[in-house]
Amino acid sequence: MKTSFYQYPLSxxxxxxRVHGLPASGPGLLFNWHYKKRKTEPCLTDLAKKSIAFVAENMTFDLPMVHTIQASSDKTVKFLFELQDGLKIETVLIPFNNKYTICLSSQVGCAMKCSFCHTGIQGLARSLKTEEIIGQFTESQKWLTKNRPGDDKILNIVFMGQGEPLHNFDAVKNACEIFLSQHGLSVADQKITISTAGYLPGLERWKNEMPDVNIALSLHSPIKEKRDQLIPINKRYPLEEVLNYVQAIPRGKNRFVTYEYLLIQDFNDSDEDAHLTGKLLEGKNAYVSLIPFNPFPGTDYKRPETSKVEHFKSILDSYKIPTLIRATKGDEILAACGQLNSKMSQVT
Ligand code: SF4
Incomplete structure (x- = not known):
């Protein structure tokens, strides 16, 4: 049975x-051809004849197909990709200064059931394969190059789309290795961020197995009862334990752990919530990303007033915690944080 070329990290x-007795130069040449030169047709020039025959006999180069594209007035682009088994996933390009951050999905749906998340109500269909993660990047890049020439650089990769990335650890790890490879896409390690709801079995593996990329933890509340309601796996993997693992992940100089805090009106946006968050993260090399809630069909949660968000930030500032209010982008096409739902996209 053939396997996908895009599932393989260089090693x-x-x-x-090596196992098949093929020339050692082949893998680097293939990476260069398909990732650096962005070629999709088989490489027939530089490879040795027996490598060409081996690749033709054993590998496929299929990638997810673009099913639908939606672009919003702020230049955010949402892709609905169709996978080989007909399932669909969403990927978002978020613009900033004529460059883009790509928000990748790691699963079809998600098993974590976070109550503030449109994907959470979709449930988990399956985890993505490495090539389906890589394909989101390469196909989005191809679209940008064709449709926004000169304005087509993807600078950051974030695993913040559909799915809990650490619940699909091996495929996400392999994809990161491909992104980072000097022979491949050559993305710098500080430009890749994996966001987790606090999935402990994945965090336990991170220290020894994950390449040196950034971690972001969905915090959303330091108060157990509230976090339980927002992120049900908090009942199984308590925050204190999660924080211990997150803090133990080795980080380069000047590298922070990002803590995402989704602000929901009259739920977790009080002064008390802010002070408890400040106390929890004080002195922890933390960076807080404050995300005003992005409504989606069927939710009762509401976005707080801007003044409330700014006040919450000012309290965190008083604890000397670097905090940024994340600008909402793409909400008119349900592409903002927490709004993805590939099942809904299929019927609209
Ligand atoms: S927030 Fe992330 S982990 Fe939680 S349900 Fe949504 S996709 Fe899954």
């Missing part, structure tokens, strides 16, 4: 070539 491809 695994090298091992495959």
């Amino acid at each position: 695994e491809l090298q091992e495959l070539f």
